[in-house]
Amino acid sequence: MKNIDKIKVFHYGCSFTANVNAFAIDLFKDFDYTNQAKNSASNKFILDKFKETCDPNSTAIIQWSSLTRPSDSNYDLLETSDNALYDLLNEWYGFIEEAILFSRENNIKLIHYIGWAIWKDDELNDYHKNKLKSYNITWFKSSRQYDLTHSNCFQFEIAEKWSSEVLNGLYQWPELIWGGMSEWIRENVDIKDRYIGLDHLGKGFDPHPSEYSTHAFVKQILIPLI
DSSP states (O other), X not given: OOOOOOOEEEEEOSHHHHHHHHHHGGGGTTSEEEEOOOTTOOHHHHHHHHHHHXXXXXXXXXXXXXXXXXXXXXXXXXXXXXXXXXXXHHHHHHHHHHHHHHHHHTTOEEEEEESSOOSOGGGOOHHHHHHXXXXXXXXXXXXXXXXXXXXXXXXXXXXXXXXXXXXXXXXXXXXXXXXXXXXXXXXXXXXXXXXXXXXTTOOSEEEEEOHHHHHHHIIIIIHHHO
16 A cells, blocks of 8 residues: 655644643644744744745644734834734734745645734724734634633733633633634633643743643644644
């Protein structure tokens, strides 16, 4: 019987994707899989790493990260811009378009999604909604519900603007349409199994996806998309 070469898969992102490598590497055994994620990676770093390392005729999975990181040159927009969200979205669109063009030029199948919702649905005007719809990003919706954490990793607003505390240490989250891995987990994983939780260094609650959540996301979402 003729041998069939394994599909080459390159995975890019920040800590959410780095944890895929730690938690779910065995799930990619049927692929020639390379994880290029880096903790706290910015979208510019993710784009550059993708263009530097992804082979032609392969599959690339990009988990886009926060629109800004403290080490980014665009971080001062949070203080100086009249609408930092819109300015940073416009910058991100340039990164997305570069990734799409590079994929087309090199016959790369591009699968991309975000790690977590960075804006609320009512913060987007029609221009930005249409731009986001045009890029073939895989979005994940979550319904209004309770959760253990008061905000995703980094937001433009303080945590209290995103969710309100209710009884027994739970937080009320609004419905989110433009969501990522965190929103898929919130919608599909039991509240007690969603997050790493208290870490071994005693730094408090760790909102990164748990091993259980990561396995579920990879098996139910990423593998079928490949």
